Amino acid sequence: MKEKLTRNLGLKILSLLMAVFIWLIILNIANPVIQKSFYNIPVTKINENAIEQKDKVYEVVSGDSVDVTVKAKRSVIETLHATDIKAVADLSELSLVNAVQIKVSVPGHDRSIVDISQSASTMKVSLENLKTEQFRINVVTHGEVASGYYAKDKTASPNIIQVSGAETVINRIKEVDVDVDVSNQRQSFEKSAVPKVYDKNGTLMEEDKLKLNYDTVDVAVNLLQTKTVNLYIEVTGTPYPGYEYEKFEFEPKQVVIAGEKDELDKVQYIMGEYNIDNQKEDKEDQVKISDFIKNDVVLIDDNQTAVVNLKIRRLDSKDLSYNTSEIEMRNVPTGLMASLKSNFLHVMLYGNTDNLNLVNKYNVKPYIDLKGVKTGTNILPVELDLPKDVTLNKTSVAVNVKHAGSTESRAVMD
Numbered sequence: 001m002k003e004k005l006t007r008n009l010g011l012k013i014l015s016l017l018m019a020v021f022i023w024l025i026i027l028n029i030a031n032p033v034i035q036k037s038f039y040n041i042p043v044t045k046i047n048e049n050a051i052e053q054k055d056k057v058y059e060v061v062s063g064d065s066v067d068v069t070v071k072a073k074r075s076v077i078e079t080l081h082a083t084d085i086k087a088v089a090d091l092s093e094l095s096l097v098n099a100v101q102i103k104v105s106v107p108g109h110d111r112s113i114v115d116i117s118q119s120a121s122t123m124k125v126s127l128e129n130l131k132t133e134q135f136r137i138n139v140v141t142h143g144e145v146a147s148g149y150y151a152k153d154k155t156a157s158p159n160i161i162q163v164s165g166a167e168t169v170i171n172r173i174k175e176v177d178v179d180v181d182v183s184n185q186r187q188s189f190e191k192s193a194v195p196k197v198y199d200k201n202g203t204l205m206e207e208d209k210l211k212l213n214y215d216t217v218d219v220a221v222n223l224l225q226t227k228t229v230n231l232y233i234e235v236t237g238t239p240y241p242g243y244e245y246e247k248f249e250f251e252p253k254q255v256v257i258a259g260e261k262d263e264l265d266k267v268q269y270i271m272g273e274y275n276i277d278n279q280k281e282d283k284e285d286q287v288k289i290s291d292f293i294k295n296d297v298v299l300i301d302d303n304q305t306a307v308v309n310l311k312i313r314r315l316d317s318k319d320l321s322y323n324t325s326e327i328e329m330r331n332v333p334t335g336l337m338a339s340l341k342s343n344f345l346h347v348m349l350y351g352n353t354d355n356l357n358l359v360n361k362y363n364v365k366p367y368i369d370l371k372g373v374k375t376g377t378n379i380l381p382v383e384l385d386l387p388k389d390v391t392l393n394k395t396s397v398a399v400n401v402k403h404a405g406s407t408e409s410r411a412v413m414d
Contacts, residue, residue: 033114035071038082043102043123047092055130057166058098059209063089063123068104071115080106089123099124131167134160135176137195139219143183150258150300151182153222161195162213169209172199180219188223192216224258226300230269231255231289237277239312241393242350245276247311252303255289259297267295274308283310315350315391320361322347327382331371337404338370340397347382348393355389373401 042065051058068085070077086107089100099122106113139154161176178193194216197205233250257267272292274285286305293299324340332338345366349359364384373380382395 031074033071034074034077035069035115036077036080037067037069038080038085039067040065041068041082041085041087041104043087043089045089045091045123047090050092051094051127052130056127057130058091058125058127059166061124061126063102063120066102066104067119069117070106070113072109072113076109076112080109084109087118091125094125097124098127128166128168130164131170132162132164133170133173134162135173137161137217138175138177139221140177140179141182141221142179143181145182145223146184146186148226149186149223150226150298151185151221152224152258152298153220154180155220156193157218157220158214161217163197164211164213165209169205173205174198174200174202178217178219180221182221185221185223188221190218190220193219224298225261225264226256226258227264227267228254228256229267231272231292231306232269233272233274233287233292233306233308235276235310236273237275237279239276240278240280241348241391242315242317243280243312244315245279245310246313248274248308250274250306250308252301252306255299255301255303257293257297258300259295263296267297272306274310276310276312279310279312280314282312284308285310316353316356318349318351318356318359320347320349320359320364321345322361322366326361326366328365328367330367330369333370333373335404336370336373336375336401338368338373338399338401340399341377342397345382345395345397347384347395349384349386349390350393351390355387358387359390368397368399370399370401373399375401375403377401 043063045060048058066087068087070080070085072080084106085104087102087104089102091100094100102118102121102123104116104118106116137156137159139156141151141154145151156178163170163173163176176195176197178195180191180193195212195214197207197210197212199205231250231253233248235245235248239245255270257264257270259267270289270292272287272289274287285308287308289301289304289306290299322345324343324345327340327345329338347366349356351359364386366382366384368380368382370378370380378399378401379396380399382392382397384392386392
C-alpha cells in the first residue's frame with residue numbers, strides 16, 4: 001500500500017501544484033481584482049471642540065469632499081456603495097498652516113481592499129475669532145386675522161437670543177425674526193416658532209454658520225376685537241386780535257379702534273380739540289388721533305393722524321378814543337379811591353363793517369372793574385359792553401388805588 005502511495009510521488013506533487021495553479025487562474029478569471037471610483041464623498045469633521053476651545057471658528061476652504069478609488073476583488077467591489085466609504089478629518093490635528101489630513105477607509109472591508117486612493121489628501125480651513133452677541137427677537141406675522149379682529153401684542157419668550165459665529169458673520173446680522181401665521185384667527189393663541197437670522201440686506205443667513213442658544217421660542221399673539229367710531233374735532237382758543245376763523249375742516253371722519261369688548265362698548269365716538277390761539281393765517285396741519293383717546297383701546301386705523309384745514313380772515317377795525325373822565329370805575333372798594341395815570345384811552349374794536357358802523361364812543365361806554373383791588377398801582381383791563389360779533393382788542397391801563405381818608409369818595413381822575 002505504501003508503495004502505491006509513494007510510487008511516482010514527484011509526478012503526483014507536480015500534478016497537485018498544477019491543479020492549484022489552474023484553480024487560481026480560473027479563480028482570477030472569474031473574480032479578478034478591479035477598481036471602482038466613488039465621487040463627492042463628504043469628509044466628516046471630528047473634534048471640532050479643539051478649535052472652539054481656542055475661541056475660534058473655522059470655515060472649510062477646500063477638502064470638504066473627496067473622490068475615492070477602491071481596488072479589490074470583483075466580489076467585494078460589487079457590494080460597495082458610496083455610503084460604505086468613510087472620509088474623516090480630525091481637527092485636533094490641525095497644522096500650523098491650518099490643514100489636516102483626510103483619512104479614508106472602508107470599514108468592514110479593510111482586509112479585502114487591495115488599495116485606496118483619494119483626490120485630496122488634506123482639508124484646508126480658515127480660522128476666525130469667535131464672537132457672541134445678543135439680539136431682540138422680532139415677531140413677524142403673516143396672513144390676516146378674521147374680520148373684526150386685530151393682532152395687538154406679539155411677544156416671544158424668551159425675547160432675547162444669543163447668536164455665536166465668526167466675527168465677520170456676526171457683524172453682518174441685522175435682526176432675528178420668528179414668523180407666525182395668523183390667518184383667520186379669532187382668538188389669542190400661543191405656538192412655537194424657529195428663529196431666523198437676517199443680514200443687513202434682509203437676506204436669510206446660512207444656519208450652519210451660526211449657533212443659537214435656542215432652537216425654538218414660544219410666541220404669544222393677543223387678539224382684540226375692532227370697532228369703527230366717528231371722529232370729532234372742535235376748535236378751541238381765540239385767533240389773534242383782529243382775526244377770526246372762517247372755516248375749519250378735518251379728515252378722516254371715522255377711525256377704527258381695537259380693544260377688549262367691555263372697553264370698546266365705552267367708546268361711542270372720539271372727541272378732540274384743535275387750539276387756534278393767536279392764529280392769524282390759514283393753516284394746514286396734522287394732529288395725532290391717539291392723543292384724543294382716553295379709554296383703554298388702541299387706534300389701528302390706517303390714518304394715525306388727522307389732517308386739519310383752518311381758514312382765517314382778517315376783521316375790519318375801528319378806533320375809539322376817550323378822555324379818562326369818560327371811563328367808569330366800577331366796584332371801587334369802600335374807603336379807597338382810584339385814579340388813572342393817563343389822560344386819554346384808545347381802544348380798537350374788530351368786526352365786520354356793518355357791525356362796526358353800529359358802534360360809536362357814545363353808545364358803548366368803557367369801564368374798569370376794581371373789585372378786589374389793593375392799594376398801590378394795579379394793571380387792570382378796560383372793558384366795554386359790546387354788541388355781538390364786535391370784539392375789543394385787549395387793552396389794560398395802570399390804575400393808582402389809595403385810601404380816601406375819612407371822606408367817602410368815588411373815583412377821581414387826575
